[in-house]
Amino acid sequence: MDLRVGFPKIRVLPTPEEKLRSLTQGADQAEAWAQKVRMTAEPVLGKVYAVRRRLATTAVAVLAIWLFVHIMFGANGIDVYRTKHSEYQSLQKEIDRIAKDNAQYSGQINQLKTDPKRIEKEAREQFHYARPGEVVYVSPEPPAPPQPMPHSASK
Numbered sequence: 001m002d003l004r005v006g007f008p009k010i011r012v013l014p015t016p017e018e019k020l021r022s023l024t025q026g027a028d029q030a031e032a033w034a035q036k037v038r039m040t041a042e043p044v045l046g047k048v049y050a051v052r053r054r055l056a057t058t059a060v061a062v063l064a065i066w067l068f069v070h071i072m073f074g075a076n077g078i079d080v081y082r083t084k085h086s087e088y089q090s091l092q093k094e095i096d097r098i099a100k101d102n103a104q105y106s107g108q109i110n111q112l113k114t115d116p117k118r119i120e121k122e123a124r125e126q127f128h129y130a131r132p133g134e135v136v137y138v139s140p141e142p143p144a145p146p147q148p149m150p151h152s153a154s155k
Helices: 016-073 078-114 116-127
Strands: none
Touching: 016 078, 078 116
16 A cells, blocks of 8 residues: 655746746747738739729629619519519409409399399290280291202212
8 A cells, every 4th residue: 555645746836027928939920920921912912902993893883784684684574574564454454344244244133133124024035925915926047058068079
């Protein structure tokens, strides 16, 4: 069995001056590296800065052209809108016409259900009904036009 008693190491804290020196040692190297990167990137950035207005103008022009083409000829462009609008107007006219016909037919149905004069008129016209003492004359049906004879091809 080991009965040794160990003491922890005593750590000596650095002084504030030593701390500042350790921090500034890496700062000099980082500053030198940043200066080197800046010197290599400066000519490229200068050229980009010189042509930035042309690049921005070109980008805006390309965007405007693309937007114009998309608005005019896209899936929901002006041409498609005009076609759909004219189709909408024609369908609206047809709906109005059908609604008018429907109202007319509804009026006729209502008259046939309630108006005795209308009921009598339809009975006289369709079923040839007559009041007592009246005589109804019915003209005969016109004869059907003669059918052409089938052409015989025997020789």
